[in-house]
Amino acid sequence: MKRIGILLGALAVSITATSAFAIDIDSRYQPYQPTTGVSGSLKSIGSDTLNNLMTLWSEDYRAKYPTVKIEVEGKGSSTAPPALIAGTSQMGPMSRPMKAAEIDSFEQKYGYKPTAVRVAVDTLAIFVHKDNPLTCLSLTQLDGIFSKSRLSGSPEIATWGQLGLTGEWAGKPISLFGRNSASGTYGYFKEVAMVNGDYKDTVKEQPGSSAVVQGVAADKFAMGYSGIGYKTADVKAIQVSGRDGQCQEANQKNAYTGAYPITRFLYIYVNKNPSSPLDPLRGEFFRYVLSLDGQRDTSKDGYFPMPYVFAQQELGKLGLK
Template sequence: MKKTIVATVTAAVLAVGFTASASVDPRLPEYQRASGVSGNMNSIGSDTLNNLMTLWAEEFNKFYPNVNVQIQGAGSSTAPPAITEGTANFAPMSRAMRQSEIETFEARHGYAPYAMPVAIDMLAVYVNNDNPIECLSLQQVDAIFSATRRGGYPQDITRWGQVGLEGSWANRDFALYSRNAVSGTYGYFKDNALFGGDFKSSINEQPGSSSVVQGVTESLNGIGYSGIGYRTSGVRAIALSATEGGECFEPTAENAATGDYPLARYLYVYVNKHPNRDLDPMTREFVKMLYSKVGQEVVDRDGYVPLPESLASRIRRELNVQ
């Protein structure tokens, strides 16, 4: 089984002193406008980060109205070639780059791209708002979505009655909603919720996270997954347990920070940073804004977990955007 990223996220945030709160760290600096910033800024990559990138761009335009921002969010797999070929300044990804993607970038530029963790996301399992289910184990989630059941659940799960629902729910089949293979969320869910196994052929693949949530909203039997920032009133993000019979944890900032919620992950934005050169002024100021109070307030407002100043200051230092 592939090691989940939740341990990495938890260790990192605890090491830098995260206090398990959804509020923005008051130690984050205020952003101050710089002079002489203009140009075209392109972002190509993750659908999960599409809302965040759009909100950040709107904040950035308040400081720099002469910057023209273009954002494309077809999926994380579109980010590495875009930043490698120079068609994007920023490459948002809901997963870390694969080694092969890094090697392709290195072959072109002679150094690796820089991975900026910009927020902590909880990958939520959504059901229709009228569905009474309260919790599922990852092993049950695997048996619902996968054809391989590498999590070890003893039987395929095809009806809601098999996970404890009674009455009219007992014989209801599942309507499975999933992202498509170009998505980093798809890959993360496959690795961590399906234990590296394969999806069932009956899943309804969707081009975006909002489409997954919409599908579950419109289907009483629906179940799907996407980032917590896409939660709406038509769905419920259910609690999950890491082990069969284990304690259930809601997808909250506190449970992400402690590592109790089993599907927590970093969201990344990759940049092309030469190790011996500074970022261009526009990229530098955008990065500086991301790791300021206003940048992390956007993270909080969009439903994700903001980063602590101790981690933000490390990124600013490494990128020389102090």
């Protein structure tokens, strides 16, 4: 999977964000301008990571077009391709790119590939309880914590003492929370942190990101992972170091440069015939998402805005420029 930092770094993206709480939106973004002739119903089926953001976008979009109806269902990225193929949804949010087999199945039915639209940037956060003194973990350590395969060469890590914590923490086992296999987050973490190894049997798989965060918040000795947008005051996102050994915060600057090693785009997939324009209902939805208003929603939900240059590329891909 191509790393986001390679793409963003190539454009020499420059921002002023210095902490996880400072989110900047490019000044070139313009407010969304409503138009006429927009009506109908949309169904969105897919990513749990994007569920709250899709709901927020949909509510604000409907405020501009009161006759529009949008239903959002977020049970995991793997539910998006079948729904798009079957025509039971018009939008397929995903926290990972579609797999080759999913694209092939879509193309077999429609004769063309689905269109992937990048809509936000996410740092996949490693959460611990707010009272946990741990500050940083490496990808290799995460492999030793979550994977029984440990393909990175890490020794098995089962207690907080093995991570350098002392006192009451030293002998306590690490209680692990993660996503289930329907989740794109499950697959992305498996690829980047675990070198595609297998999860330990002790990982408590959750149906949604909020359940992961709630589990960590309720257990002083827990650790889990989810998109940064699900962070609450009861947990903290620790720094993560990549292969260079440098600890990095899960903030906007480190996401854009790729310094934070578990960074990704978030997508909405659509069925767009290359020979036909996108219908106004979906077209204006994407115009809204990739406008100043839509990207403010993105920031409000705790994710990072699409770099403006990339947003323009996505609008061009949809024939909306």
